[in-house]
Amino acid sequence: MAYEIPVTQARAELADLINRVVYGGERVVVTRHGKPLVALVSAADLERLEDTPESPGERMITSVATVPDAPASAPRERPQRIGVAAEHRGPNPS
Structure with missing residues (x-):
């Protein structure tokens, strides 16, 4: 099981934490x-x-490999539309 410590405390005890990991x-x-x-x-x-x-x-x-272009004689299909919705919530979402 791992020892858990808050980041604020870890900053103050970094050298000790490193010793616990390496030597302990x-x-x-x-x-x-x-x-x-x-x-x-x-x-x-x-x-x-x-x-x-x-x-x-x-x-x-x-x-990643590239896919070759379709031959010019091939009929072009109508491009499919994909809807994507996003909402920006500033730094204080409410």
């Missing part, structure tokens, strides 16, 4: 308003995480 083998989760924000893990833990094979549902696209 702990994992530290820094929170903001009670929600996890970042995690401090040892370099060895990070290396293990990066070496873990991805599950089939979590593959990342690493390259």
Whole structure:
């Protein structure tokens, strides 16, 4: 289980937190308003995480191929319209 600490407290105790992670083998989760924000893990833990094979549902696209243009003789279909609605709520939504 990871040790949780608020970001304001983590700023003041960063050196101690680093020592807990490196030498104590702990994992530290820094929170903001009670929600996890970042995690401090040892370099060895990070290396293990990066070496873990991805599950089939979590593959990342690493390259994008282009699709060739349609032949000029092909009939053009009417472009499909996709509606997108958005609302801007300033810094203080009410």
